[in-house]
Each structure stands twice: as C-alpha cells, then as structure tokens.
Amino acid sequence: xxxxxxxxxxxxxxxxxxxxxxxxxxxxxxxxxxxxxxxxxxxxxxxxxxxxxxxxxxxxxxxxxxxxxxxxxxxxxxxxxxxxxxxxxxxxxxxxxxxxxxxxxxxxxxxxxxxxxxxxxxxxxxxxxxxxxx
Amino acid sequence: xxxxxxxxxxxxxxxxxxxxxxxxxxxxxxxxxxxxxxxxxxxxxxxxxxxxxxxxxxxxxxxxxxxxxxxxxxxxxxxxxxxxxxxxxxxxxxxxxxxxxxxxxxxxxxxxxxxxxxxxxxxxxxxxxxxxxxxxxxxxxxxxxxxxxxxxxxxxxxxxxxxxxxxxxxxxxxxxxxxxxxxxxxxxxxxxxxxxxxxxxxxxxxxxxxxxxxxxxxxxxxxxxxxxxxxxxxxxxxxxxxxxxxxxxxxxxxxxxxxxxxxxxxxxxxxxxxxxxxxxxxxxxxxxxxxxxxxxxxxxxxxxxxxxxxxxxxxxxxxxxxxxxxxxxxxxxxxxxxxxxxxxxxxxxxxxxxxxxxxxxxxxxxxxxxxxxxxxxxxxxxxxxxxxxxxxxxxxxxxxxxxxxxxxxxxxxxxxxxxxxxxxxxxxxxxxxxxxxxxxxxxxxxxxxxxxxxxxxxxxxxxxxxxxxxxxxxxxxxxxxxxxxxxxxxxxxxxxxxxxxxxxxxxxxxxxxxxxxxxxxxxxxxxxxxxxxxxxxxxxxxx
Numbered sequence: 001x002x003x004x005x006x007x008x009x010x011x012x013x014x015x016x017x018x019x020x021x022x023x024x025x026x027x028x029x030x031x032x033x034x035x036x037x038x039x040x041x042x043x044x045x046x047x048x049x050x051x052x053x054x055x056x057x058x059x060x061x062x063x064x065x066x067x068x069x070x071x072x073x074x075x076x077x078x079x080x081x082x083x084x085x086x087x088x089x090x091x092x093x094x095x096x097x098x099x100x101x102x103x104x105x106x107x108x109x110x111x112x113x114x115x116x117x118x119x120x121x122x123x124x125x126x127x128x129x130x131x132x133x134x
Numbered sequence: 135x136x137x138x139x140x141x142x143x144x145x146x147x148x149x150x151x152x153x154x155x156x157x158x159x160x161x162x163x164x165x166x167x168x169x170x171x172x173x174x175x176x177x178x179x180x181x182x183x184x185x186x187x188x189x190x191x192x193x194x195x196x197x198x199x200x201x202x203x204x205x206x207x208x209x210x211x212x213x214x215x216x217x218x219x220x221x222x223x224x225x226x227x228x229x230x231x232x233x234x235x236x237x238x239x240x241x242x243x244x245x246x247x248x249x250x251x252x253x254x255x256x257x258x259x260x261x262x263x264x265x266x267x268x269x270x271x272x273x274x275x276x277x278x279x280x281x282x283x284x285x286x287x288x289x290x291x292x293x294x295x296x297x298x299x300x301x302x303x304x305x306x307x308x309x310x311x312x313x314x315x316x317x318x319x320x321x322x323x324x325x326x327x328x329x330x331x332x333x334x335x336x337x338x339x340x341x342x343x344x345x346x347x348x349x350x351x352x353x354x355x356x357x358x359x360x361x362x363x364x365x366x367x368x369x370x371x372x373x374x375x376x377x378x379x380x381x382x383x384x385x386x387x388x389x390x391x392x393x394x395x396x397x398x399x400x401x402x403x404x405x406x407x408x409x410x411x412x413x414x415x416x417x418x419x420x421x422x423x424x425x426x427x428x429x430x431x432x433x434x435x436x437x438x439x440x441x442x443x444x445x446x447x448x449x450x451x452x453x454x455x456x457x458x459x460x461x462x463x464x465x466x467x468x469x470x471x472x473x474x475x476x477x478x479x480x481x482x483x484x485x486x487x488x489x490x491x492x493x494x495x496x497x498x499x500x501x502x503x504x505x506x507x508x509x510x511x512x513x514x515x516x517x518x519x520x521x522x523x524x525x526x527x528x529x530x531x532x533x534x535x536x537x538x539x540x541x542x543x544x545x546x547x548x549x550x551x552x553x554x555x556x557x558x559x560x561x562x563x564x565x566x567x568x569x570x571x572x573x574x575x576x577x578x579x580x581x582x583x584x585x586x587x588x589x590x591x592x593x594x595x596x597x598x599x600x601x602x603x604x605x606x607x608x609x610x611x612x613x614x615x616x617x618x619x620x621x622x623x624x625x626x627x628x629x630x631x632x633x634x635x636x637x638x639x640x641x642x643x644x645x646x647x648x649x650x651x652x653x654x655x656x657x658x659x660x661x662x663x664x665x666x667x668x669x670x671x672x673x674x675x676x677x
Binding site for chain 2: 022040042
C-alpha cells in the first residue's frame, strides 16, 4: 500500500504557522507524504492542491476564528470535485460550540491546543485510507 | 573546588541526568563565585542607570516610576473596542494598546475576498480615518499614550492616528505612543507581510525621518522578539534575532542619511516573557548590555539615550493551555514577575482564556490585577534589580550575551538581516527549535501541567467571548456609506500622488499617506496603491 498523502494548508489571512509546520513535520516523521501549501490559501487553492497531489487527507490550521466561513466552503468544493472521500481535519483555536457544526458538514477531526501529536497521527492512520490514483 | 559536574553519588542522587531550561540550555547544580570569575562588576554589570545598563536604565528602578500597565485589546467594531478601552482606563490601566484584525493588518478592506470571516475576529477593524475617529471617541489622545500593533501598513494607521489627534487639538510635538512597525520579524515569524523586504524597509525609515522632525516623542518602532518566540524560537534566538533586527533598522536609518542620535532614542523593543523564570530575566538583562555596546561601539552613538534599551513585555501566549485554563493565571503571574525582575518598562499580562478565544472583560481585568498585585503587594519593586549579583543570574546573563554575539557574527557574514531572511536562515532556526520542543513535550522531557501531566477529564466548560459576524456586516455597511459620501476625486488624486511618491526613491512617503488619510482613502486602497508599485512578497515555505 502506498503512503498516506496529506495536504497541510493555512487558509485565511493569518500568518501564525507554528502549528501547521510542527504537525507537517510530525506526520512526515510518522511516515506520511506531506505537502505544505504555505500561507493564505483560499478554499479553491486548497482543493486544487488536494486534487493535484492526489491527497488522502487535508489538514487545515486555523487560529483566527474564520473556520465557520472557510470550512463550509471547502467541504462544498470537495463535494463538487468528487473528493468527498478525502479526510478533512482541522487544528487550531475553535470554540467548543462550533465543533458540532463542523462535524455536521463533514469535518471528521477537530484538534484543539495541547493535543498530543501522537493522537493526531493515530486518528489519521485509523480514519484515512490511501486510495489508488484517481 | 569540588566540581559541580561530578557524577552523582548515591548521596547526591538527582531526579534527572541533566537539567535544562525550556529552551534546552543546560543548567548546573549550583552556581558559585567561580562561575562568575570572568565578570568584572563595573565593566559587565555596573550600577543601575550606568553603562552597559545590565541592572536597568534608571538609577531608581521602579522606586522612581512603575512600569506602564498596558493591556493589548481590540475586537469587533471600533465602537465595541472604544467601550473596552474606556473600561480599561477606568480600571487603572495607564496606556492603551490596539489590537487590529487581520484584514487591517494585511491592508485589505472588509469587502476583499480574503477578508471573508476575518473582520473583527482577532482585533478591531479599522478601514479608514472614520473608524479611527470612532475608536478614540471620548479619549483625549494628548493625555494618554497608545501603542498600536501594526506592521506592514503601520505608516497608514499611524497617519490616521495623527489626523485624529490633530482634530482633537493635540500637539504632535508632545504626542506620545508606539507603533510596532517591525517588518523584519514578520518575515521571520509572524508572516503578516505585504510588500517585499526592501520597500518595506523604506516605509520604516520614512517613518523614522518624519517623526524625528514632526512627532519627536513618538516611538517609531517596537522591535519585536515576542512573535519570534511565539513561533518557537528559544530564549537565545529571540534575543539574538530581535537585537540583530534592531541593528538592521539602525543601519538602514544611517544609510538613509539620518544621524544615529536623532532617531535611535525613539526605537523601543518588545520581548516575550516565557515560563523559564531565570532564563527570561537573564535575557532582558543581556538585551540591555548588548544594545548599549552595539550603539556605542558599532554605530558610534554619543547620546546615552541611544544606548538605553527600553522594552515592553508580554507574557507568553503560546504557554497558555486550553486545558484547566485557570492554571494560566498562575503561569502569567510568574512570567510577569520575571519581566518585572528583568526591568521591563511596560507590560501586558495575558488573560486566562486566551488559548480559547479573545479574552472576556472579566478575564482581562484579572490579568491587569495580576500586574497590580506584583506592583503593590509583592515588594519586588522596593529595590532596583534585586537579582543583580546572583551567581546564577549573572552567569546566565553573560552566556546569553555571548550566544547572541555568535548569532550576530553569523548574520553579519550573510550580509545582514535582510539577506539572512531572504535565505530563510532565522526561519529555519526557529522551525527547528519549535519542532524540538514539541518532541520534548511528546516524550514528557518537558512537562506541561494539564497537558502531559496531571491531566483532568471532564473539565467544566469556560465561558468565552464569542465574536459573531455582526462586526463584519456593520463594517461592510460603513464602508459602503463612506464610499458614497467622500469626495471620490480627491481620493483618486491622493492615491495617484502616493503611487508617484513610491516610484521615486527620494520622497518621504508620510506626507502623501497623510493626504490620502485625510481624504478618507481606505487602508485597502492605500496598500493597493503601493502594491501596484512594489508588488507583494511571497515566501518559500520552510517546514
């Protein structure tokens, strides 16, 4: 089986990329193929990166409070492109009340500050499936 | 002398093989007179108020004047933040500190595609002079000092503040406050850059030149280590990169034809207060002596005002945990105490709920009370630099200084900080440190209460400040109204003049920016005018 392919993306205007970079490295060290998009990606850019990179997983890092706008748009675009099987997870500062809303639209994992890297690695390993090239 | 490095016998068994700071610096079992034998009191330490200011820039320390208690705040609309400022001032805060939202920080109007969901979320939205007028409505700018955390569009936001002050009748000759205006650390750490490094540096030196003549009491830059540390740097890297950034600004000012003693006294610094108590204190003490030497010896500054490093401190946001959030009050108190023992000139204490959201008014008040308790109850303000002469603190201070000088050398050899950034040097160093720290936490080499030790299940939820979309709707409506009521021709002319000035290498950009602000040009329009000329910066991401 091929390695899991993960796109780590930082949407919105925020530049605080410590979390995105640390998780990108941790996933890579855990044996995954990681593509980090860099900063200020629109949902369109993230979906197109996922398509191009044949991603199994998209990890978003959002700390600015813009998740309620970005996540729905991203999920919609994924559906449009037939990428509904891509596992979407979000890490960052997400108020508790927003978590059920994110889960409802198909975000599978929401990881808050202080989550051990190992938990995130295990979650991805359990829930993502490496698919054959589209 | 019995060596302190001797392996532990049974009688001297220790909990761990080695003891290190949060930055990974090895700490000895005990520090002895021999640990500081290479130090000379009058040369390396000296009395408070004496060069190189290791013990502080004032001979009287906090006996003369306490630090400024300056709480960083801003959210939603200018109306909401104006109300919070009035609360903070009536609670005994002695200065204001403005947090702007991401669209403002990135020079985008609320109606831009990338502003989607970001308006008013991480700070207050200020789109035009009209918003700045509302933000300070009923607050006399001549009577307070204001710090504004703004970088890429600092010149524009500063111009808005100056016009509001003018309209209130305040004199620019006595107006005081600070703009962060530190673009280098944006490229290094926080990543809120707009223009490429070189034109960005020009905007900054233009502000230096403008202020040295027209707003002489204004602090034109707050050279910031805070964000460098938050991004994962060690204490030493924070110290070294920040001070080296400071040297870079001085060099660019000198190269622009300014006299060192005309603008350096208005430079100030901004450090992080992280959790490793003594290492932080050593960092502040080392910063003062590094700056004093560099200004006197490297730049030939004659005025002691150029030699004296003044700094603001904020406790470490990154150290706050979402788990058991009340523990954050204790963390913040200890961090604040280290800043005070290091001689900070002003201080922001974080609120207990900031790993979850922007603070509630109650949490922000408790954070301010933390400072007031240190100031009035702990007694640490009764004498200047109470830790001066401690074998441990003096050794650490010297080691921090030496470590920073080694980094200076490395960066000098690259040709300076702009070149080092273009090569990704500080970015790589920080990414490495942040990953190393995360691994140490995962292995439990570093313990964080509530996160990897003493974990508590089923914590009760904390009430947080929830910012809805109403700020965005209000700001969008205001922007639409503004565009209908202002003189569109005047705006166009002002923006054209700004483009022309940007194309010329010589013109100072502040006068055309002030004209555009007076015509109610928006932050997005002014930044777009400069984007037309300079383009935008894009980094190569480094993992």
